[in-house]
Amino acid sequence: QVQLVQSEAEVKKPGASVKVSCKASGYTFTAYFIHWVRQAPGQGLEWMGWINPNSGGTNYAQKFRGRVTMTRDTSISTAYMELSRLASDDTAVYYCSRLVLVPDFNWFDPWGQGTLVTVSS
């Protein structure tokens, strides 16, 4: 079955960087964009951007430009999201999700299990 498995939880100090991985299985990795969405504790969903696993092209939400980098390794069907200059308000669960795209509409399915990133001194 289609599955996205993310890396384990991380604890980082303010100013550090974190890199979260998202390993895809059950489908052709290069055929679907991978998006990253985060959720702060008790808060809603916030979209961060996407990567095209086929070309490596990316598009980041304006809020994160200059601080986020999305990459992929097609040999192991894995996408990565690296966030730098972490601050306490970056503490959140980070999700990867596949965008299912058909002409004129799309949806996120499935989602990874989430990776908790805690930023604390």
Add this chain to the structure above:
Amino acid sequence: SYELIQPPSVSVSPGQTASITCSGDKLGDKNACWYQQKPGQSPVVVIYQDAKRPSGIPERFSGSNSGNTATLTISGTQAMDEADYYCQAWDSSTAIFGGGTRLTVL
């Protein structure tokens, strides 16, 4: 920037119909999705393209989208439907999520 507004909470009795709204400027001109998120779990799509149900989603889930409002309707609500629900649409190649609605089944 584009915003989607949802009520923070909705309550419903078991077996009754729950309606959760999502408001945004000319939202009816866009395609709306709805995601269900239970505590400690990842979101799951329950409605896409305004009103379509993915396979495996019960028929009691339905959706509509017109004007400035998209609506998720759960008919014959069950205790298992208690969760947070998020609407989502696209604006200028940016995915926008509503703030989420906590559905309580009393």
